[in-house]
Amino acid sequence: MDLLGAAANVRDRAVAGHLADLRRMPREVIDSSxxxxxxxxxPLEGSHPSSDPGRLPVLLVPPLGAPDFAYDLRRGCSxxxxxxxxxxxxxxxxxxxxxxxxxxxxxxxxxxxxxxxxVHRVSEYRxxxxxxxxxxCLGGIFSLLSAADRANLPAHTVTAIASPFDVSxxxxxxxxxxxxxxxxxRLVSSAYQALGSIPAPMVKWAFQLSTVDKYxxxxxxxxxxxxxxxxxxxxxxxxxxxxxxxxxPGRTFGQIYHLMLRSNDLADGGLDLGGRRIALAEVRVPxxxxxxxxxxxxxxxxxxxxxxxxxxxxxxxxxxxxxxxLGVLTGRRARGTTWTCLDGxxxxxxxxx
Numbered sequence: 001m002d003l004l005g006a007a008a009n010v011r012d013r014a015v016a017g018h019l020a021d022l023r024r025m026p027r028e029v030i031d032s033s034x035x036x037x038x039x040x041x042x043p044l045e046g047s048h049p050s051s052d053p054g055r056l057p058v059l060l061v062p063p064l065g066a067p068d069f070a071y072d073l074r075r076g077c078s079x080x081x082x083x084x085x086x087x088x089x090x091x092x093x094x095x096x097x098x099x100x101x102x103x104x105x106x107x108x109x110x111x112x113x114x115x116x117x118x119v120h121r122v123s124e125y126r127x128x129x130x131x132x133x134x135x136x137c138l139g140g141i142f143s144l145l146s147a148a149d150r151a152n153l154p155a156h157t158v159t160a161i162a163s164p165f166d167v168s169x170x171x172x173x174x175x176x177x178x179x180x181x182x183x184x185x186r187l188v189s190s191a192y193q194a195l196g197s198i199p200a201p202m203v204k205w206a207f208q209l210s211t212v213d214k215y216x217x218x219x220x221x222x223x224x225x226x227x228x229x230x231x232x233x234x235x236x237x238x239x240x241x242x243x244x245x246x247x248x249p250g251r252t253f254g255q256i257y258h259l260m261l262r263s264n265d266l267a268d269g270g271l272d273l274g275g276r277r278i279a280l281a282e283v284r285v286p287x288x289x290x291x292x293x294x295x296x297x298x299x300x301x302x303x304x305x306x307x308x309x310x311x312x313x314x315x316x317x318x319x320x321x322x323x324x325x326l327g328v329l330t331g332r333r334a335r336g337t338t339w340t341c342l343d344g345x346x347x348x349x350x351x352x353x
Contacts, residue, residue, distance in 0.1 A: 001226065013232075018236060019229060019232050019233050019236055020074045020075075020232075020233035020234070020236040020237045020240075021074055021075035021076070021233075022074055022075075022237060022240060023075060024069060024072050025041050025042075025072050025078065025080045025081055025084065026041070026042040027039040027040060027041045027042060027092070028040055028042060030091075030121065030125055031117075031118070031121040033117070035095065035109070035113065035114055036093050036094060036095050036096070036114045036117070036118065037093070037094045037096065038091060038092075038093050038094075038118050038121055038122070039091060039092045039093075039094060040089070040090070040091050040125070041080055041084055041090040041091070041092070043084065043089070044084050044085060054350055054351070055087060055088055055089065055350055056089075056126075056129055056130055056131065056132055056156055056346075056349075056350050057088075057089040057090075057091060057122050057123075057125075057126050057129060057131050057132065058083055058088050058089065058090050058091065058131075058132045058134055058346065059091045059092070059093065059118060059119060059122050059131050059132065059133050059134070060079075060080070060090065060091065060092040060093070060134050060135075060139075061093060061115060061118075061133055061134065061135035061136075061139040061140070061142055061143045062092070062093070062094070062095070062135075062136065062139045063135075063136060063137040063138035063139040063142075064095065064098065064110075064138055064246065064248050064249075064252065065138075065245055065246055065247075065248060066136075066137070066241070066245060066246070067241060067244045067245065067246065068092055068094040068095075069241065069244075070136065070241060070326065070329065070330065071092060071136070071329075071330070073237045073238075073241065073330045074233060074234070074236075074237040076230075076233070077230075077233075077234060077237070077330060077331075077332060077334075077335065078330070079329065079330055079334075079339065080092070082335070082339050086343060088346070089126065091118070091122045091125075093114065093115065093118035095110075095114065095246075096246075097246050097247070098246050098247045098248060098249055105249040105251060105252060106249075106251045106252055106255050106273070106274075107142075107145075107252055107255050107256070107271065107273055108273040108274040109252075110142045110146075111142055111145040111146050111149060111273060111278065112146075112149065112273075112274065114142075115133075115142050115143060115146040116146050116149075116150055116153055119131050119133065119146070119153055119154060119155055120153075120154065123154040128154070129154075130154045130155065130156035131154055131155055131156060132155075132156055132157050132158075132159070132346055132349070133146075133147070133155050133157070133158045133159065134158075134159040134161070134342070135158070135159065135160055135161070135163065136161045136162055136163075136329050137161075137162050137163055137164075137297075137298065137325065138163070139163075140158070140159070140160025140161055140162070140163030140289075140306075141160065141163050141165070141266070143155075143158045143159075143160065144158055144160060144163075144280060144283055144287070144306070144310075145270075145271065145273075145278050145280075147283045147284075147285055148270070148278050148279060148280055148281075148282040148283045149278045149282070151282075151284065155285055156285060156286075156349060157285055157286045157287065157288070157345065157346070157349045158283065158285060158286075158287050158288075159287070159288040159289075159290070159342060159345065160287065160288070160289050160290070160303075160306060161290045161328060161329050161338065162290070162291065162292050162295055162297070162298045162303065162325050162328050162329060163289070163298060163303060163306060164297065164298035164299075164302040164303060165266050165267055165280075165302060165303065165305040165306035165309065166264065166266070166267035166301065166302045166305035166306075167260050167261050167264055167266075167267070167302065168264050168267065168302075169299055169301035169302035169305070170296075170297065170298070170299060170302050230332060231332075234331070234332055238326065241326075255271075255273075259271055259272070266280075267305055267309075269281060269309050280306070280309040280310055281309065281310070281311045281312045282312055283310050283312055283313050284312055284313065284314070285313065285314070286313060286314055286315040286316070286317075286345075286349055287307070287310050287313050287315070287316050287317070288317045288319065288341065288342065288345040289303060289304070289306050289307040289310075289316065289317065289318045289319070290303075290318075290319050290320070290321060290328065290338055290341060290342075291303035291304060291318070291319070291320045291321075291328070292320070292321065292322070292323045292324055292325060292327060292328030293320050293321065293322050293323065293328075294322065294323055294324045294327070295323070295324050295325045295327075295328060296324065296325070297324075297325040298325060300320055304318055317341075317345060319338075319341045321333070321334065321337035321338045321341065322337060323337075323338070
């Protein structure tokens with residue numbers, strides 16, 4: 001260990017109270033509704049992406065539960081910062097905190113309303129340009145279902161990162177499926193119906209449970225890597241994200257539980273939402289699917305199933321990269337793996353617009 005480096009990190013943490021630069025990339029509101037806010041990130045100095053018609057805009061679609069700044073975790077390890085540095089025009093739709101009053105909202109609300117509205121607004125803002133959608137976890141599923149549901153959606157490509165399509169391949173969920181089948185899902189249904197929503201602390205606890213080994217060994221990791229500022233900054237940034245998790249509407253959680261966990265409908269090709277079936281085979285745009293090699297929430301087989309179901313897409317790329325559920329999106333190694341794959345995919349399809 002570099003003792004001087006470790007001492008400097010301890011000193012800086014003691015003086016400033018933190019090591020990671022958690023300032024968010026500057027952004028402006030371009031559309032707002034009671035259900036979501038659409039942001040445009042301000043271009044970096046000297047960069048004017050909207051003046052280059054060859055570079056299509058990118059819309060980031062977050063999942064429920066995680067804060068929108070998962071895409072902008074910290075300076076030096078921010079997907080937003082990376083895309084802006086590459087000269088891209090970057091947008092994000094933010095759902096905000098989910099309140100008890102929104103307990104009746106289902107998956108179809110985001111698939112039929114929130115995501116399509118954001119895509120159309122970005123396209124209009126850019127003079128009718130088609131839009132690259134990039135979604136993490138449930139955000140990737142929202143994006144694909146929206147593209148499948150609306151043939152006129154101005155989506156040019158969709159990227160789904162760490163999106164689980166086959167929950168039978170998820171180790172944490174698989175043991176629960178037989179129990180759910182025996183009880184008919186009544187135990188869990190009673191719980192979320194009584195609560196009305198899944199509170200943020202429960203979402204945080206579930207996320208931590210999936211990486212319990214890392215949380216138990218975190219103190220040892222910090223002590224052994226005191227001289228590695230990048231590691232310490234990442235741990236600090238992830239802790240901050242975990243302390244800002246959001247809740248789930250009760251109805252959405254119920255759909256995830258009954259349609260995806262119990263029945264595993266998505267692995268069969270689609271979901272029944274709002275009285276009709278939305279099939280992934282109806283996606284007609286190129287798709288990039290990325291799986292984390294160490295992801296226990298959305299393991300490789302669960303994510304790869306999505307790529308197999310996109311039979312109507314003109315191109316489906318499947319890639320794997322090191323990292324867990326969050327790490328594959330914005331871990332330290334994602335800078336040279338996931339982000340590189342994304343860059344190549346977007347660059348290729350910019351040219352085909």
